[in-house]
Amino acid sequence: MVKTSTSGLELEPIDRLEEKLKLLVGVVDRLKSEQALAAAENQSRQTEVESLRARVAAGETLSTELSALREERDLIRSRVGEMLSQLETLDI
Numbered sequence: 001m002v003k004t005s006t007s008g009l010e011l012e013p014i015d016r017l018e019e020k021l022k023l024l025v026g027v028v029d030r031l032k033s034e035q036a037l038a039a040a041e042n043q044s045r046q047t048e049v050e051s052l053r054a055r056v057a058a059g060e061t062l063s064t065e066l067s068a069l070r071e072e073r074d075l076i077r078s079r080v081g082e083m084l085s086q087l088e089t090l091d092i
Helices: 012-088
Strands: none
Touching: none
16 A cells, blocks of 8 residues: 555555455445345244144144044954854854
């Protein structure tokens, strides 16, 4: 840098300050951009988590329903077995 004097003032410190401010503005812009990307990714992940929670809840509901159907099947199987035993004793 070349020192420039105007009325006895040195402009080199001001030039360095300007360069640092420009760098700082660049860093702030980059951070804002990164923050926006992170926020978008966070929203995407949140949507994915909500979707997975819904799937887990649906799976739990299906598991409960499946257990109830298995119990009902076993009960029907037992009753049909009893009816067959009674039919065998009738000598028809």
